[in-house]
Every structure is written in C-alpha cells, then in structure tokens.
Amino acid sequence: MKSTTKLKIVGLTTLVIALLIVVLSFTIFRDKSWDHFTVKPNFVLLILGVFLGMVALMITLLGFSPEIAKFSSKIGVETIAHAQKEMETVVSKKAEVVIPNVTPELKRSLEELKKDYQSQLIEIDDLLKKGLITAEEYQEMRKTILGLNK
Secondary structure, eight states, rough: OOOOHHHHHHHHHHHHHHHHHHHHHHTTSOOOTSTTTTTOOOOHHHHHHHHHHHHHHHHHHHHTTTHHHHHHHHHHHHHHHHHHHHHHHHHHHHHHHHHHHHHHHHHHHHHHHHHHHHHHHHHHHHHHHHHSHHHHHHHHHHHHTTOOOO
C-alpha cells in the first residue's frame, strides 16, 4: 500500500474520531451544573477534539499531496497557454498598429542619412577640386563616409 494511501486512511479516521469527540463534548460529557436550557460543553474534550481535527486535516492533506501537485501543475499549464494566446493577440495587434506608424519615421531617417552622406561627399569633392586634398585622400575619406573602410 502506498504511503499516501496510508496517510489518507489515518487522516480520515482521525478526523472521524475528532468529530466524535467534539459531539460527545456537547452531549454526554457536557457540564450539567447549568440549567437544562443552556449547553456548556466539556472544554477539555472540546479542545482535544478541535486539536485532533486540525492534525487530522494536515495528515489528510499530506495524503492528497500528489493529487494537489498534479492539479496545481495543470492550472499552471492552462494559465501559461492562456497567457500565450493573449500575448500572440497583443503582438499581432501591436504589429498592425506600430509598423504603419514607424515606417514613415524610418523613411525620414533614411532620407536624412542620405542627405548627410551627400553633403559630406560634396564637401570632400569640393576639397579635391580646390586641390586641398589629394586623390588618394579623397578616396580614403569617401570610403570612410560610406562605411567601406573597415
């Protein structure tokens, strides 16, 4: 017999005994010194029954721990699957919204870079025409501007 099955049996048996003790503390072993209309339980048996009941619940939960672990992992898997679907939905919507808005900005940035390259190339071309740099220096500067000098 598995140890978890033994724990379940011991826990449930102890729980039945604890409930029986609590019931007995209110019926047969009650304090009869009071009048007949009020019920005063035997506090020693009541406390014993409640304590035994709490211990029985812990033992029973230990017996069910494999089932609880399986259930917990199943909930985790379902949560992750649900979150994945939500993320895919959000990402697809975000792409539909963001890409059209980003594309014009990228085009503007690319145009600015082209203008910057063109202005730099025109500047070094003027330097070459004025004889301020040699043809070799011109070629070297041109490669640097275009990012070919690596």
